Amino acid sequence: MINEKVTQKLVQVHRKETLSQSVITACGIAAALLPFLMAAFLLVKGSGTFWDFGHSITEFLFSAQWKPSDTMEGGGQVGAAMFISGSLVTCFLSLVFALPVSLAAAIYMSEMASPAVQRLIRPVVEMFTGIPSVIYGWVGLTVLVPFLRKIFPMPFGFSVLAASLVLAVMIFPVITTMAADAMLAVPKSWRDASYGLGANRWETIRNVILPAAQRGIFTGVVLGLARALGEALAVAMVIGQMKRFPTSLFMPASTMTTVIANDMGGPWKAGNTAQPCGPWACCCL
């Protein structure tokens, strides 16, 4: 009888074991498949312009005529070049603004600050990566835009410059933390060797630390760039969202993300998207 109980318990445990293993493995594999699932869906939905409406990829990427028609029959133009260049210009500019300051701060943090200051600054900078983007946008809207309008000859204040500055502030913590991490990872022996050979601090930084950290710095830059390209709401709040090319620093423009944020989700009537029905859709423009 005791044997029966024991066998029963063993069978139970074994069942739990196989069950738990399957569930866990399923969760793991499913999580890894999720990005590909997303890619598949977006691919199908996004290629409608090419399949259903017969536009070409070159037109989409390079043509400057953006006049898509509102109907199912098509016949409009879908040149998204102005948005693409809007994104590229604002993001490139934001890197130009942020990179020097980021590097300076990172070098300061890793090479010049006392350990106490370091322990204080690092968490603070890291924390800034987590601040919601709408807050950056709001500060940009209420502080930066009026300020820019005052000191520069721009009609609205909403401009490519404003967007680039806001993005620069957003990606500054990203680049700084990665660069500082990379610099701090350089072994102390390398620094000692450099000083031992008679180099001063700047020479050590330039010839030893920076080259050694360049991968981490590069990662930080690309990460910052990715964040800037993907940013929608903060940019939308300060860039003015005029559908034109970013020809001037001081004039409004649009980016890929802002046009999506602004023009999508209106009250749909027909078309290949089902719409949220009911009074809400009409009220929330």
Next chain:
Amino acid sequence: MGDIAKKKTMDRFMSLLFTAGAAGSAVLLFAFILDVVGLGLGAVTGDILMSLRDMFFNTLYLVFLALVISALWGIPAGIYLAEYAQDGKMTNWVRMAVETLSSLPSIVVGLFGYLVFIVMTGSQWNLMAGALSVSILTLPLMVSVTENALKDLPPEYTLGSLGLGASKWQTIWNVLLPACLPRIMTGLILAAGRGFGEAAALMFTAGMSTDIDWGNWDFSSTTCPLNPFRPGETLALHVWVMRTEALSPDAAKIAGVTSAILMLVVVLFNVLARYISWRLEKKMEGTADE
């Protein structure tokens, strides 16, 4: 000797430059916080807080749902990576694939969420769709936190448990996971912080309106607060919605207060998570002295 003098000046100049850069950015960031929190809190009135009440509740509810989803999915996934998957290229790819989820632009995740949870199910904008979209963004965090926590455990935990005759699952459930609980909680707090601040992913999933009737407890109605299948604007999204009215003093105040609240909550979560990790480290150091 002129050479050395030149090098010295260069060194001093660059040091000055770097300090200036660091100091300048510190001042800027400080001013930023001051602006948001100071102006925001300065404009707080009872009325404004009341009008934000619904959105605050929405945000809490949505974050809660998102945490549940990403915990239920992410923790097992993390266990998989730490305990069941073999070390190798395949596993590295799995890890990388999961990580990419968190680096995607939130508006893209929002588009996907809109496509799958709203359009393809034919529903209205609802909180659940928003929670699912946010959980896509926080999933990688839970996975990596769980995996790292498990991997950092001393092997004695596993060996001891197996030595006592426990099965693998029993070991994980009764010994390893409880030991990882503080770190997993830290991950949850960080994920909550992220969810609180999300807006772009929620624009087309949870919607930009909110209509709650606090007296209504009929779960299937769209005005019942606890119904997750109703539209629900969150705090962060509210700031966006207010943008078009930045010139009217009222809207500006509301947005300012909302921003201040958001900032404080996010900072609070961050600090909390750090504090727990710090306490944890001290505990670990303590036992090492035995």
Next chain:
Amino acid sequence: MEGGEYSAALWTLGLLLFVISFILIFIIHTFGKDPLKLKEED
């Protein structure tokens, strides 16, 4: 605006964003590997 071509174009923009992000993430993973590797090469 109504559905149809406009919405399709916007979705294509979304797809473009997704593709660009994917490429950037891939670049990060390929080129930004651990500085620990440098240590091993010592």
